[in-house]
Structure formats: structure tokens, C-alpha cells
Amino acid sequence: MILFIIKRLISIAATFFAVSIIIFLMMHAVPGGPFDGNDMPVSAAVREQLMAKLGLDQPLWVQYLNYMGGVLRLDFGVPYQSPGESVLSLLANAWPPSLILGGLGVLIGAPLGILLGMAAALNRNSWIDYLASAVATLGLTIPVFVTSMLLILVFAVWLNWLPASGWGKPERWILPIVAYAAIPLATYARYTRSAFLDNINKPFVTTLRAKGLSERRIIFQHVLKNSAIPMVTVFLPMFIGTATGSIFVESMFRVPGLGSYFVSSIQNRDYPLEMALVLMVTVAICLAYLISDIVYALINPRIRFGGNKQ
Amino acid sequence: MTTETDVALAVPPAYVQRSPAYFALRRFLANRAAVGGGIVLLILILAAIFAPLLSKSDPTAQAFLKDSLAFPSAEHWFGVDDLGRDFFTRILYGARVSLTIGFAAAAFSVLIGVPLGALAGYFGGKTDWFIMRLIELFSVVPPLLGAMLLGALTGGGFVTIIAVAALFGWVGVCLLVRAQVSAFREKEFVRAAQALGASPWYIIRRHLIPNSVSPIIVGFVLSIPLAMMLEAGLSFLGIGVPPPTPSWGQMINVGMNFVFFYWHMALFPTAALAITVLATTLFGDGLRDALDPTQKGR
Numbered sequence A: 001m002i003l004f005i006i007k008r009l010i011s012i013a014a015t016f017f018a019v020s021i022i023i024f025l026m027m028h029a030v031p032g033g034p035f036d037g038n039d040m041p042v043s044a045a046v047r048e049q050l051m052a053k054l055g056l057d058q059p060l061w062v063q064y065l066n067y068m069g070g071v072l073r074l075d076f077g078v079p080y081q082s083p084g085e086s087v088l089s090l091l092a093n094a095w096p097p098s099l100i101l102g103g104l105g106v107l108i109g110a111p112l113g114i115l116l117g118m119a120a121a122l123n124r125n126s127w128i129d130y131l132a133s134a135v136a137t138l139g140l141t142i143p144v145f146v147t148s149m150l151l152i153l154v155f156a157v158w159l160n161w162l163p164a165s166g167w168g169k170p171e172r173w174i175l176p177i178v179a180y181a182a183i184p185l186a187t188y189a190r191y192t193r194s195a196f197l198d199n200i201n202k203p204f205v206t207t208l209r210a211k212g213l214s215e216r217r218i219i220f221q222h223v224l225k226n227s228a229i230p231m232v233t234v235f236l237p238m239f240i241g242t243a244t245g246s247i248f249v250e251s252m253f254r255v256p257g258l259g260s261y262f263v264s265s266i267q268n269r270d271y272p273l274e275m276a277l278v279l280m281v282t283v284a285i286c287l288a289y290l291i292s293d294i295v296y297a298l299i300n301p302r303i304r305f306g307g308n309k310q
Numbered sequence B: 001m002t003t004e005t006d007v008a009l010a011v012p013p014a015y016v017q018r019s020p021a022y023f024a025l026r027r028f029l030a031n032r033a034a035v036g037g038g039i040v041l042l043i044l045i046l047a048a049i050f051a052p053l054l055s056k057s058d059p060t061a062q063a064f065l066k067d068s069l070a071f072p073s074a075e076h077w078f079g080v081d082d083l084g085r086d087f088f089t090r091i092l093y094g095a096r097v098s099l100t101i102g103f104a105a106a107a108f109s110v111l112i113g114v115p116l117g118a119l120a121g122y123f124g125g126k127t128d129w130f131i132m133r134l135i136e137l138f139s140v141v142p143p144l145l146g147a148m149l150l151g152a153l154t155g156g157g158f159v160t161i162i163a164v165a166a167l168f169g170w171v172g173v174c175l176l177v178r179a180q181v182s183a184f185r186e187k188e189f190v191r192a193a194q195a196l197g198a199s200p201w202y203i204i205r206r207h208l209i210p211n212s213v214s215p216i217i218v219g220f221v222l223s224i225p226l227a228m229m230l231e232a233g234l235s236f237l238g239i240g241v242p243p244p245t246p247s248w249g250q251m252i253n254v255g256m257n258f259v260f261f262y263w264h265m266a267l268f269p270t271a272a273l274a275i276t277v278l279a280t281t282l283f284g285d286g287l288r289d290a291l292d293p294t295q296k297g298r
Helices: A003-028 A045-055 A058-070 A087-122 A127-141 A144-158 A173-201 A203-211 A215-226 A229-234 A235-252 A259-267 A271-299 A300-308 B021-028 B032-049 B086-122 B125-142 B143-154 B159-183 B188-195 B200-211 B213-236 B248-258 B265-292
Strands: none
Touching: A003 A058, A003 A271, A003 B125, A003 B143, A058 A271, A058 B143, A087 A127, A087 A173, A087 A215, A087 A271, A127 B265, A144 A235, A144 B213, A144 B265, A173 A215, A173 A229, A173 A235, A203 A215, A203 B248, A215 A229, A215 B086, A229 A235, A229 A271, A235 A259, A235 A271, A235 A300, A235 B086, A235 B143, A235 B188, A235 B213, A259 A271, A259 B143, A271 B248, B021 B032, B021 B188, B021 B200, B021 B248, B021 B265, B032 B086, B032 B265, B086 B159, B086 B200, B086 B213, B086 B265, B143 B159, B143 B248, B159 B213, B188 B200, B200 B213, B200 B248, B213 B248, B213 B265
């Protein structure tokens, strides 16, 4: 097991460096530099000095090594747009809203989705089954900003029940959390349903019934455990969907979170900030990979011992 | 006395040999959601093609500046936007942008995904390992982030978005084709072709790709909504199709600023995008279930 985790960690580190090199090159291949914008016009001499101070006049590979050396010491540099702060402090102010809203969205959406999927599988072709299918299809096909827009139109504009945007008061959290919860809810409703349907007519369930086990224990203890693998598999795509969805949800609901920096850092050629954000997302996704691999290995010994990397 | 002619002999039903396509069609038609999605998609395609006939005004001309922000009426079905353009016309021409990008990106996804998937599936081993690592790299960078960087790299625009969407869309097609090809690789007819001295290239082209037609069709249709969502997302963030060209994502972003007073600016592009994406996905899902019944419900 430890060997397995070490192996995965090495492959994750390799992916991390591959992504960092690609992103770094792509970022610098974008025409234009951080001081070419019109809102902060600087003379050529000043620009040259700034470029030299920030090390932007050096060859790319030196810049890359400098930057990554800093990253390994958790120093992500200084954002060009607000030189008084460090990237780390800027992000430290921005991540709580994103984490609270996204985290609550997943924590509420995923269990609800699992319950909905279970209810749908146990009452096949009933209204709850159709409801689950409808929720799953809508949640997985309609982009997050469309869901957000519809929520705002219905609950803030027409019914006037909830505030449409902002941050601070708990009632302002409700709509963004619902928007965030849509993806985990839909994903889990769909995959729990199909995993349950696969298992519910297997011989082991009949055996358990014949043994006289209560229906509740059969469902929650045995069928749920056997349906867990596809549920772990979809965790990663769901996580990526929620993470990138944050860019839209936060821009729709005007939440001062990480999402807004993604766009502004790219538009302003703010290399350190942009790099820090992309690397953070990559690390988060790699960690999600690792966690789902470990959970896989825990629930399915064949993966652990077979050395099947998938 | 009754004549023999009155006695009708039970005619045995004529034996008709049905092709797999017939059964696929039957399965597709039995799926009401998929048929509905297909009909809506067809209407949208026709509306996009015949947009100039359905609306007389120009989507970029500020012809109704005096009525700026007017609500929907008999004259302007979806109202007028903030710059004095008929909103129905804008939505209609937005369908052109969305559908063109969706279909073109899906076509390029197939062009990249089919050869790579066939190579990975047929040769396995190192080739497969390399292509799978490539796919892994693409799945670690979320499509939207990569698209944002690439969009900035190239300055956005119509062609760029098609390229970006194809770059991130081929993975799905590639995996579908790879699975099909590696399942057929060991079949007797491929063995026979190998024994007769056919080259790998010939086998892939003449035997394996024609046998993968259903996953290719499914992959094509299912990458359309993904590309449309990517385009709308990028345009929403202001790094997609540049402004005078009507794009639903862009209109949603503008509508957001007017949502409390001029709700029509937000509602119609949102609804148009939702309906189009939903219809295409339902159609694609139905097609997948019809062409490959073993995958049903996944």
C-alpha cells in the first residue's frame, strides 16, 4: 500500500512539473507583456527598468527556474498589478469565499445526489426515477452560468426572495451554493442510480434476503458498498467541474473569490498570479486523483495487489 | 355450400431480413426524449441557416437606437438590446455562431481522435502508453483553463475557439474508438487479414475504422454540446468570439448587468443556450443508446 502511494506520488509530481513547464511556456508565448496595457502607460525606459527588476529580461529557462525555485519554498512572487502585496496574501484573502461556497455546494449536493440516485433505483420507473433522470440530465448538460442566471431571474428578480449577488451575509450565500451544488447533485444522482441498478439484482442480494437480513441493512450496508467504485470514479470529473464552475458562479454572483483572478490575471499578463492559480488548480486536481486512487485501493483489493495502474 | 375461396388461409408472415441500422432506428424512435431533442436540433439548424429570411434586420446594425432596451413586443419579439439592435435577430444569428462552432469543433475532434484512438487500440504497448499519457495530461488541465490560456495566446476569435474546442474535445472520441478497436483487434476477420499479409495501415483503414462507425458517430454528436458550452463560457468571460458578432455567452454577460430592470436581455440568450445544449445532448444520448444497446443507462 505504501509502495502504491509512493508510486502515485512520483507520477503526480511528474505531471505537476510537466504542466508547470507547458503553462509557463504558453503564458510567455502570449503576445504582449505586463506593462503594455493602456491603463498604466509607462515610458520605454521605465518599462525596461521594471522588466529588469522583475527579471523579465532574462532568458525564459532562467525565469522558469527562478520561479519554480520560489514555488518550492512557497514563495509565489509579487503580482504585477498590486506590487504592495504578495501573490500568497492576495490569494489568502480570496480563497475563503471560494472554499466556503464550493465546499458547502459539494457537501450538500453530493449526499443529496446519492440519496436521489438510490431512491430512483429502488423505485424504478416511478415519478422519483423520472425526477432523478431529469435532474441528472439538466445538471450535467446545462452550463453553470446558465443555471446561475435562471436562479437569479427566478429567486432574485421575479420572486424577490433572495439577494442576487454580493458576499457577507448568509442569505447571500444561498443562491451561489445552490448553483455550485448542481454539478455534484446531478453527477451523483446519475451514477448512484446506475451503480445501484447493476447491483440490486445480483445473487448476493438474494442470498442476503434469504438469510433474513432487513431490507435497510441490505441496501445501506451491502448494496451501497458494492456500488461505491463508480461513485469514487466520478469524484474527479465532478471536482474539476465544480472547480472550473467557480469562475462562472463567482462572476455571476459577484463573489470576491478566486474565480475572478483567473480571468483578470490572464488579461493583464500577470505571470506570477496566473502561474500560482494554475499550479494551485493542478495540485488540487492531482491530490483529488491521489485520494480517489487511495480510496479505490482501499475498497478494491484487486487494484492494490494487482498493480493495475488504470 | 361454401366455396373454398372463402376460407382464408393464415398467411405466414413474410421473413424480412432487417439490418442492424433498422433496429438502431427502432430503438432511437422509441426514445421520446431523443426524438424530441433531434427535432428541436433540426429546427435550430434550419433557423440558423435561414436566419436572413426569418428576420429582416441586421444583427450588428444599431437600427433601433430610439427603442433601446425596449421590452418584447409584437414588433421586436425578444425586445431590443442596450445598443439598439433587434434582440430576436441577435439570438437567431447567435445560433449560427454556436452551431457552426459546435459542428466544426466536433468534426476536428473526430479528425484528431479517430487516428489516435485507432493507433492506441491496434498497436497497444508503447504507442498506447504514450497516447494515454497525452490524454492524462489533458485531463489534469481543466479544458476551460487551457482554453482561457490558449484563447489569450491567440487573441480569441472564431477559428481559435474551434481549434481550442477540438484540442480538448478529441479525448472523448479517442477513448471510444480505442475501446472499439482494441476489442476488434483479436477478432477472426482481423487475424485472417493479417494472415493474408494485410498491412496494419490497411487493416485499420478497411476493417477497424469501418467497424467503429457507431462510436465515431456518437463521439461526434456528443462533442458538439461540449464545444458549444466552451464557446459560450469563453465568450461569457470576454475572451471568446469578439463583440460585434452575436454570441449567446457574450449576450448573457451583458444581460447580467441589466438583469434587474431589463430581464429580457438575460432571459433569452440563457434560454437559447440551455435549449440548444440540452437538445443536442439528448439527441446524442439517444443515438448512443440506439447504436450501442450494451451501454444503455451509463
